[in-house]
Amino acid sequence: MTEILQQIINGIAIGGVYVLIALGLTIVFGILGIAHFAHGSVSMFGGYLTFFLAAQHGIPLALAITIALITGMVLGVLIELLAYRPVRHANHINAFIVALGLTMMVEGANLQFFGAEQIVIPTGATRVFSIGGVTLPELRLYVILAAAALIAAMTIFVEKTKTGQAIRAVAENRDAAILMGINVQMIPLVVFAISTALGVAAGVMVGSLFAIAPGVGEGLVVKGFAVLILGGLGSIPGAVVGGIVLGVTEALAAGFISSAYKDVIAFVVMIAVLLLRPQGLMGRA
Amino acid sequence: MMGKSLLTCSVAALLLGTGSLAAQETLKIGVADALTGGAAVYGLPQANSVEMAADEINAAGGISVGDETYMLDVIVYDDKANPTEATNAVRKLIDRDGVKYILGFCCSGATGAIASFIGYEDAVMLVGNAAERSITTQGLTNLVRTRPPADYTGAAAGAFVARQGHKRVAVLGALETSFYASYVEAFEEEFAKSGGEVIAHEVFASKDRDMSPQLTKIRAMDPDALLVVGYVEPAAFAYRQSTELGMDIPRYGFTSGSEEQFLRVATTEQMEGVWDLRPTELTLQSTTDAGLAYHEHYLERFGDAPSPSSPYAYDQAWALKHAIEAAGSVDDTEAVAAALRDLKIFPEAVMQYRPVNGKMFDDNGQAYTANGAFQWQDGHWVFVEELPSDPEAYSEFLSSLN
Numbered sequence: 001m002t003e004i005l006q007q008i009i010n011g012i013a014i015g016g017v018y019v020l021i022a023l024g025l026t027i028v029f030g031i032l033g034i035a036h037f038a039h040g041s042v043s044m045f046g047g048y049l050t051f052f053l054a055a056q057h058g059i060p061l062a063l064a065i066t067i068a069l070i071t072g073m074v075l076g077v078l079i080e081l082l083a084y085r086p087v088r089h090a091n092h093i094n095a096f097i098v099a100l101g102l103t104m105m106v107e108g109a110n111l112q113f114f115g116a117e118q119i120v121i122p123t124g125a126t127r128v129f130s131i132g133g134v135t136l137p138e139l140r141l142y143v144i145l146a147a148a149a150l151i152a153a154m155t156i157f158v159e160k161t162k163t164g165q166a167i168r169a170v171a172e173n174r175d176a177a178i179l180m181g182i183n184v185q186m187i188p189l190v191v192f193a194i195s196t197a198l199g200v201a202a203g204v205m206v207g208s209l210f211a212i213a214p215g216v217g218e219g220l221v222v223k224g225f226a227v228l229i230l231g232g233l234g235s236i237p238g239a240v241v242g243g244i245v246l247g248v249t250e251a252l253a254a255g256f257i258s259s260a261y262k263d264v265i266a267f268v269v270m271i272a273v274l275l276l277r278p279q280g281l282m283g284r285a
Numbered sequence: 286m287m288g289k290s291l292l293t294c295s296v297a298a299l300l301l302g303t304g305s306l307a308a309q310e311t312l313k314i315g316v317a318d319a320l321t322g323g324a325a326v327y328g329l330p331q332a333n334s335v336e337m338a339a340d341e342i343n344a345a346g347g348i349s350v351g352d353e354t355y356m357l358d359v360i361v362y363d364d365k366a367n368p369t370e371a372t373n374a375v376r377k378l379i380d381r382d383g384v385k386y387i388l389g390f391c392c393s394g395a396t397g398a399i400a401s402f403i404g405y406e407d408a409v410m411l412v413g414n415a416a417e418r419s420i421t422t423q424g425l426t427n428l429v430r431t432r433p434p435a436d437y438t439g440a441a442a443g444a445f446v447a448r449q450g451h452k453r454v455a456v457l458g459a460l461e462t463s464f465y466a467s468y469v470e471a472f473e474e475e476f477a478k479s480g481g482e483v484i485a486h487e488v489f490a491s492k493d494r495d496m497s498p499q500l501t502k503i504r505a506m507d508p509d510a511l512l513v514v515g516y517v518e519p520a521a522f523a524y525r526q527s528t529e530l531g532m533d534i535p536r537y538g539f540t541s542g543s544e545e546q547f548l549r550v551a552t553t554e555q556m557e558g559v560w561d562l563r564p565t566e567l568t569l570q571s572t573t574d575a576g577l578a579y580h581e582h583y584l585e586r587f588g589d590a591p592s593p594s595s596p597y598a599y600d601q602a603w604a605l606k607h608a609i610e611a612a613g614s615v616d617d618t619e620a621v622a623a624a625l626r627d628l629k630i631f632p633e634a635v636m637q638y639r640p641v642n643g644k645m646f647d648d649n650g651q652a653y654t655a656n657g658a659f660q661w662q663d664g665h666w667v668f669v670e671e672l673p674s675d676p677e678a679y680s681e682f683l684s685s686l687n
Contacts, residue, residue, distance in 0.1 A: 003505040006530070010497040116321035118518055120550050128529055137529035210494035211518065211550070214321065219492075254498030260461070260488045262498070 015247025016147030030234025040221030046200025076196030232283020443475030517542030
């Protein structure tokens with residue numbers, strides 16, 4: 001029993017990272033219909049920037065993260081304005097190609113500015129809490145709490161604020177939203193700013209829990225899309241449930257079946273869910 | 286008359302000039318190694334150390350062949366430890382750059398790919414850190430390797446862990462990489478002779494950074510000790526996460542990582558007490574004057590301490606210099622390859638090689654160092670003791686596999 005609980009705890013921390021990545025992807029996809037493949041690379045940019053500020057320039061970690069989040073929001077706005085907006089009314093394949101090109105550009109920029117070496121964001125959080133044989137490292141606890149806080153903030157923003165209502169309105173029916181006086185030029189900018197900030201948060205988590213290196217972002221965005229499909233395209237609760245399910249499944253599969261097939265088993269579960277519920281766990285039929 | 290003198294002087298000057306050009310040539314040597322990606326922790330220091338050795342050789346007067354002196358010019362390509370990239374890099378070196386001597390090679394997958402065709406080339410391949418046994422069992426006369434195979438070290442490690450009184454050991458490692466698997470296989474065989482048993486073989490891939498699920502499984506099996514085999518970075522995460530899971534058991538490993546490399550991932554408290562059972566390589570407490578000078582020069586030039594395994598490549602460059610001088614030719618690669626196999630251990634060597642029949646490389650082109658047990662104590666790798674190893678016997682065994 002202790003082992004199962006420990007594996008679930010292991011999985012929740014990873015699942016939290018998947019949730020943040022998937023949330024960023026799902027709001028962009030749900031509202032703008034764009035498969036934003038560069039999200040993983042942008043997320044890694046956030047992790048690199050935090051490392052650069054905190055580890056190389058001695059800026060306190062909390063301030064470094066804040067600067068990275070704000071920079072991420074600005075970057076998100078620029079991506080929407082310069083990369084996606086010009087092809088918004090064109091065929092979907094154009095946005096798809098822009099997304100792929102953007103991925104390569106951001107990866108290249110990361111490589112150019114931050115180098116090819118793996119980096120780990122130093123946090124100093126090394127304490128370990130133990131309850132009944134189940135251990136919870138301090139850093140993982142912070143990751144879980146931070147992910148939960150961001151999910152709650154995102155939910156409140158989308159559900160309770162005027163801007164959030166406007167975002168939902170554009171997602172439901174863009175033409176009706178225009179008729180209701182919503183500034184539909186502004187909504188994509190807000191969506192990309194939020195999406196990229198969530199990605200940056202995920203990048204910081206990956207960089208402190210594990211490591212950031214060229215190629216890590218691509219793997220992360222694949223997992224993010226898997227969560228999207230698992231939870232239901234465009235569904236915020238789906239991204240939360242899907243991310244946790246994927247993280248815990250991976251941990252349980254590695255612990256009880258085989259670590260060699262960790263990724264395979266997680267994707268087998270995803271396929272099984274799709275066979276039984278093609279719309280995903282929380283998607284609308 | 287004056288015009289004739291001027292002409293004579295000009296011709297003399299031209300001849301002198303040509304003479305001095307003929308006396309000092311450039312010899313291009315190639316390096317194919319992992320400069321980026323997960324294996325760069327091994328490959329980049331190797332590439333650096335070849336460049337450093339080449340500069341030192343040049344500063345000491347270059348390579349003397351008859352009346353001519355050759356200055357080394359190093360061409361470095363990134364093979365990313367990937368067989369396809371390595372093949373492209375070596376083909377470029379041979380076909381486009383006209384290189385006949387190729388050094389580096391930190392990693393077995395990429396090295397194995399090159400070894401599969403190097404026998405057909407007019408070139409000599411000097412392998413460094415790549416530890417897969419089969420690289421020197423193919424009867425390739427134009428290939429030598431400075432690092433001993435992984436199973437040579439694994440057997441010594443198995444005997445050492447058994448001597449610590451452990452009976453049940455769990456293994457976590459890159460077991461899908463054949464040279465790590467061969468280390469564990471030799472470890473297990475030797476460990477079993479003392480009644481020990483390996484109770485788990487958990488796997489991680491070189492890109493994995495979360496080993497918590499595997500470690501949780503191992504923790505539930507209550508082993509006496511943990512053995513971690515793999516590249517530095519995943520191994521460092523395994524050590525860090527084992528403490529995060531509250532695993533208070535002796536931890537052994539086979540990684541060859543430097544202190545700096547481990548400290549990028551784990552704290553010194555998380556590393557405290559970890560053993561690394563590996564070839565002695567570069568260890569400041571037990572190294573020679575050549576090793577100390579190497580460490581100092583490398584640190585001065587690159588700003589980082591050299592990784593323990595990086596001198597394998599440094600020694601390649603010096604071995605090549607001595608072999609070319611012994612062969613008396615830079616063009617006759619067969620003669621240079623033969624001279625390498627006849628080479629005695631030279632004073633510039635940083636690694637502490639164990640000769641076989643008085644030579645640095647045995648008939649298979651394989652060199653041997655001592656194996657050692659190192660322990661992390663207060664932020665440093667401390668050399669604790671040498672592990673009993675028999676290069677002569679292993680060399681015979683290796684020859685029997687040809």
